[in-house]
Amino acid sequence: LANNRKIRQGKLRLQKWYVPLSDPQKKKISREVIQMVLARKPKMCSFLEWRDLKIVYKRYASLYFCCAVEDQENELITLEIIHRYVELLDKYFGSVCELDIIFNFEKAYYILDEFILGGEAQETSKKIVLKAIEQADMLQEEAEAPRSVLEEIGLT
Amino acid sequence: MPAPIRLRELIRTIRTARTQAEEREMIQKECAAIRSSFREEDNTYRCRNVAKLLYMHMLGYPAHFGQLECLKLIASQKFTDKRIGYLGAMLLLDERQDVHLLMTNCIKNDLNHSTQYVQGLALCTLGCMGSSEMCRDLAGEVEKLLKTSNSYLRKKAALCAVHVIRKVPELMEMFLPATKNLLSEKNHGVLHTSVVLLTEMCERSPDMLTHFRKNEKLVPQLVRILKNLIMSGYSPEHDVSGISDPFLQVRILRLLRILGKSDDDSSEAMNDILAQVATNTETSKNVGNAILYETVLTIMDIKSESGLRVLAINILGRFLLNNDKNIRYVALTSLLKTVQTDHNAVQRHRSTIVDCLKDLDVSIKRRAMELSFALVNGNNIRGMMKELLYFLDSCDPEFKADCASGVFLAAEKYAPSKRWHIDTIMRVLTTAGSYVRDDSVPNLIQLITNSVEMHAYTVQRLYKALLDDISQQPLVQVASWCIGEYGDLLVSGQCEEEEPIQVTEDEVLDVLEGLLVSNLSTPVTRGYSLTAIMKLSTRFSSVNRIKKVVSIYGSSIDVELQQRAVEYNALFKKYDHMRPALLERMPIMEKTATNGPTEIVQTNGETESSDSKHMPSIAQPANQANDLLDLLGGHDVGPVIQTALPTKPASAGGELLDLLGDLSLSGGPAPSPTPSVTISQPPFLLDGLSSQPLFNDTAAGIPPMTAYNKNGLKIEFTFERSNPNPNISVITIHASNTTEADMTDFVFQAAVPKTFQLQLLSPSSNVVPALNQGNITQVIRVLNPQKQQLRMRIKLTYTYKGAPVQDLAEVNNFPPQSWQ
Numbered sequence: 001l002a003n004n005r006k007i008r009q010g011k012l013r014l015q016k017w018y019v020p021l022s023d024p025q026k027k028k029i030s031r032e033v034i035q036m037v038l039a040r041k042p043k044m045c046s047f048l049e050w051r052d053l054k055i056v057y058k059r060y061a062s063l064y065f066c067c068a069v070e071d072q073e074n075e076l077i078t079l080e081i082i083h084r085y086v087e088l089l090d091k092y093f094g095s096v097c098e099l100d101i102i103f104n105f106e107k108a109y110y111i112l113d114e115f116i117l118g119g120e121a122q123e124t125s126k127k128i129v130l131k132a133i134e135q136a137d138m139l140q141e142e143a144e145a146p147r148s149v150l151e152e153i154g155l156t
Numbered sequence: 157m158p159a160p161i162r163l164r165e166l167i168r169t170i171r172t173a174r175t176q177a178e179e180r181e182m183i184q185k186e187c188a189a190i191r192s193s194f195r196e197e198d199n200t201y202r203c204r205n206v207a208k209l210l211y212m213h214m215l216g217y218p219a220h221f222g223q224l225e226c227l228k229l230i231a232s233q234k235f236t237d238k239r240i241g242y243l244g245a246m247l248l249l250d251e252r253q254d255v256h257l258l259m260t261n262c263i264k265n266d267l268n269h270s271t272q273y274v275q276g277l278a279l280c281t282l283g284c285m286g287s288s289e290m291c292r293d294l295a296g297e298v299e300k301l302l303k304t305s306n307s308y309l310r311k312k313a314a315l316c317a318v319h320v321i322r323k324v325p326e327l328m329e330m331f332l333p334a335t336k337n338l339l340s341e342k343n344h345g346v347l348h349t350s351v352v353l354l355t356e357m358c359e360r361s362p363d364m365l366t367h368f369r370k371n372e373k374l375v376p377q378l379v380r381i382l383k384n385l386i387m388s389g390y391s392p393e394h395d396v397s398g399i400s401d402p403f404l405q406v407r408i409l410r411l412l413r414i415l416g417k418s419d420d421d422s423s424e425a426m427n428d429i430l431a432q433v434a435t436n437t438e439t440s441k442n443v444g445n446a447i448l449y450e451t452v453l454t455i456m457d458i459k460s461e462s463g464l465r466v467l468a469i470n471i472l473g474r475f476l477l478n479n480d481k482n483i484r485y486v487a488l489t490s491l492l493k494t495v496q497t498d499h500n501a502v503q504r505h506r507s508t509i510v511d512c513l514k515d516l517d518v519s520i521k522r523r524a525m526e527l528s529f530a531l532v533n534g535n536n537i538r539g540m541m542k543e544l545l546y547f548l549d550s551c552d553p554e555f556k557a558d559c560a561s562g563v564f565l566a567a568e569k570y571a572p573s574k575r576w577h578i579d580t581i582m583r584v585l586t587t588a589g590s591y592v593r594d595d596s597v598p599n600l601i602q603l604i605t606n607s608v609e610m611h612a613y614t615v616q617r618l619y620k621a622l623l624d625d626i627s628q629q630p631l632v633q634v635a636s637w638c639i640g641e642y643g644d645l646l647v648s649g650q651c652e653e654e655e656p657i658q659v660t661e662d663e664v665l666d667v668l669e670g671l672l673v674s675n676l677s678t679p680v681t682r683g684y685s686l687t688a689i690m691k692l693s694t695r696f697s698s699v700n701r702i703k704k705v706v707s708i709y710g711s712s713i714d715v716e717l718q719q720r721a722v723e724y725n726a727l728f729k730k731y732d733h734m735r736p737a738l739l740e741r742m743p744i745m746e747k748t749a750t751n752g753p754t755e756i757v758q759t760n761g762e763t764e765s766s767d768s769k770h771m772p773s774i775a776q777p778a779n780q781a782n783d784l785l786d787l788l789g790g791h792d793v794g795p796v797i798q799t800a801l802p803t804k805p806a807s808a809g810g811e812l813l814d815l816l817g818d819l820s821l822s823g824g825p826a827p828s829p830t831p832s833v834t835i836s837q838p839p840f841l842l843d844g845l846s847s848q849p850l851f852n853d854t855a856a857g858i859p860p861m862t863a864y865n866k867n868g869l870k871i872e873f874t875f876e877r878s879n880p881n882p883n884i885s886v887i888t889i890h891a892s893n894t895t896e897a898d899m900t901d902f903v904f905q906a907a908v909p910k911t912f913q914l915q916l917l918s919p920s921s922n923v924v925p926a927l928n929q930g931n932i933t934q935v936i937r938v939l940n941p942q943k944q945q946l947r948m949r950i951k952l953t954y955t956y957k958g959a960p961v962q963d964l965a966e967v968n969n970f971p972p973q974s975w976q
Contacts, residue, residue, distance in 0.1 A: 013214075022250070043516045049519065074446060076449050076486060077450070084396075105210075106210070106239075110239065114276075118315045118319045120349070123345040124403045136239070139271070142235075
């Protein structure tokens with residue numbers, strides 16, 4: 001079970017919680033973890049001990065991706081999970097950058113939810129995940145299409 | 157009403173805000189607009205508004221007024237609405253709020269929707285945040301979907317089932333039938349999530365575990381799948397850096413671990429595949445190492461044959477040499493777990509582990525330190541300690557306390573010589589002296605006391621350390637104590653181990669007094685140094701100077717110090733005759749279960765200082781009995797309760813006696829302290845007896861015996877049986893002196909084996925007159941309920957011609973009638 005987070009210079013871009021916590025609790029945890037991760041130097045390893053969990057983090061350009069996992073989790077494969085998610089974003093947005101995630105945060109969530117469910121990976125094939133997103137996007141467009149046409153003509 | 161602005165527009169606008177206040181203003185404005193839009197029940201733009209709300213929520217602003225709107229979106233028929241609605245539910249709702257239950261019906265409907273992507277949304281939401289109630293209501297639907305042939309839904313259902321089981325463990329059973337052919341799927345998504353589901357079930361229920369082992373023959377199935385993954389050629393869909401579906405491989409290895417644990421058959425069935433994975437996996441990238449890591453964990457946890465275990469440890473050893481610090485970290489963690497069970501194998505990698513002490517990463521350093529301590533043994537102690545002390549010198553403060561404790565522990569267990577041991581302690585105290593734990597001080601004191609032949613060397617080294625630096629309190633405390641004890645050795649230059657220093661009594665007293673006045677000294681340290689000064693009054697000749705210091709502190713503001721000084725003053729005045737005995741050299745202390753000598757002292761909480769470290773010096777005679785206990789062999793000896801001093805005034809001396817009466821000594825279960833104010837007899841011997849020793853007619857006929865006869869001192873025992881308790885023997889000692897000089901300050905002590913209990917009453921006097929001109933008599937009562945053979949060890953101390961004399965003896969020649 002993990003929480004995923006993307007952080008940039010202390011600003012949270014995405015967060016996914018797989019355990020029930022109140023908003024203030026989530027805020028506190030996020031603050032703490034962000035602080036700890038930003039304090040890490042480049043030469044340090046990607047794992048942090050925090051409370052009874054392990055934080056696995058990896059930096060991609062200006063973004064940090066963090067997972068809080070239970071003690072018995074394999075940290076190295078968690079790094080691979082993080083990497084897979086970034087690859088998915090990259091494939092979807094085409095050379096993803098931070099702005100993509102800011103302006104399309106809901107898509108980032110959708111992709112995450114096709115890859116991970118309840119804290120565990122549900123699909124190990126990149127192709128299948130991306131295909132599912134693609135299909136769902138098309139479904140969404142079909143639903144939206146009529147309305148936006150009407151709007152264009154000025155008939156709301 | 158104009159259309160609400162689009163999400164992207166809002167994001168763009170908010171990002172232009174230059175200050176937090178500006179941002180807040182924008183947010184508030186937009187929230188107000190959204191609120192009114194919600195109030196108007198606008199279906200068209202609800203989706204857009206909720207999306208904006210989610211964005212603002214992510215920035216940290218409250219969004220609870222959107223919760224119900226999310227539910228409305230979920231209930232909508234439009235896919236776009238549902239997508240945002242479910243996302244909103246996962247972000248804004250949680251199971252602690254009742255409103256989440258309103259979702260249940262929608263989810264139920266959507267689980268049966270004709271579009272699989274809608275079903276997927278429902279499964280995802282349920283599997284992420286479903287409460288126990290929701291899980292209970294919807295488990296049946298999930299179970300149905302677990303059996304579908306649609307792999308897109310099946311894999312989600314499996315993980316949803318995992319969540320249900322975690323929330324409502326009792327529901328686990330109902331998913332069992334559906335698991336039957338999960339592993340025959342080709343689809344990797346389903347395989348992966350099925351393995352996760354099976355893992356969850358096996359971890360939760362031993363019955364399930366057995367069922368899957370025996371009935372379903374899970375192990376062969378998993379082995380087959382794993383084998384296919386490894387042997388099959390390049391599969392583009394699942395390839396990661398040349399390895400086929402590492403995620404699945406790792407999950408399978410983890411499930412195998414659970415199945416193989418404590419089960420010989422299962423372990424044997426997986427032996428080959430584990431060896432294969434361990435030897436064939438590509439190690440150039442992280443992904444290969446992730447698999448190897450999981451393999452090692454599995455090998456160590458199951459009943460693998462020794463060859464496989466060695467293979468695993470060697471993999472970890474190679475990990476330690478990897479450039480990637482993550483790999484090194486993981487290796488150290490694993491080695492720490494196995495160091496107890498596979499000690500020898502891990503020892504082979506000791507030098508690599510020690511090198512990791514120099515790593516830059518804090519987590520790696522910590523693990524390397526823990527592992528290093530675990531690997532210390534009698535053979536490598538010298539080398540290891542050198543590295544660890546070097547580490548202690550240079551490590552971060554957060555490590556120092558643990559490292560110091562570890563060094564002390566290791567030194568105690570494996571010290572090759574006493575000198576080395578003392579040197580090591582000195583090194584720690586001087587380099588990390590402020591970080592050592594509080595309980596180190598009494599432990600070290602005890603250690604030093606027991607290293608008799610090193611006293612001169614120790615006190616010299618400690619003295620020299622004090623000259624350099626008096627800021628580290630534990631060092632100062634230990635040093636003060638030692639100087640107080642062994643100051644005579646210091647000034648007489650008796651050190652053999654190194655060049656003895658020339659130091660005068662005055663110089664020593666200067667140093668100790670310096671501690672008293674220094675701002676760096678804590679109150680505890682001041683107490684130590686005052687006591688040390690006092691002790692030197694029997695070791696040094698500059699008694700007047702000491703008297704002066706002591707009397708000055710009689711009016712100290714510090715109550716502790718004042719109290720001590722007042723009592724020491726009393727020792728100089730009224731009780732000067734007791735001073736030598738009280739301030740005598742400490743005997744070897746027996747270690748008690750936890751803290752060492754400090755534990756054994758209980759006070760009646762009154763006037764005498766409550767600092768337990770102070771106690772041993774005043775409680776001298778009782779600790780000497782402790783020595784006897786030690787000599788008899790720790791487990792043999794029962795508590796000795798004695799009254800050793802002849803006088804019983806109500807002032808300071810009286811309290812001393814109280815303490816002696818209250819002392820519970822090691823070697824047996826400590827009896828609860830008797831809250832006495834006078835010399836009291838312990839209840840067990842009361843038995844209706846008065847405080848006078850009972851002398852029955854000696855016609856009971858037990859012959860007297862000579863217990864001790866040496867250097868002119870003769871001690872005879874005479875026996876009586878006490879009435880009415882036949883288990884009690886009453887022994888009277890008669891001490892006589894054939895030499896031409898008196899034996900003064902005479903103290904007799906005795907200890908008996910555990911099955912006995914012993915009580916010493918007051919002696920008639922403490923002077924054995926010369927030339928047989930008189931006796932000291934003292935009564936001993938022995939309770940012997942098991943009627944065992946009486947043995948006794950006795951200790952005699954006295955002053956003869958100005959010099960202290962001490963002797964120990966065994967008394968074994970008791971006549972049978974005295975104990976039968």
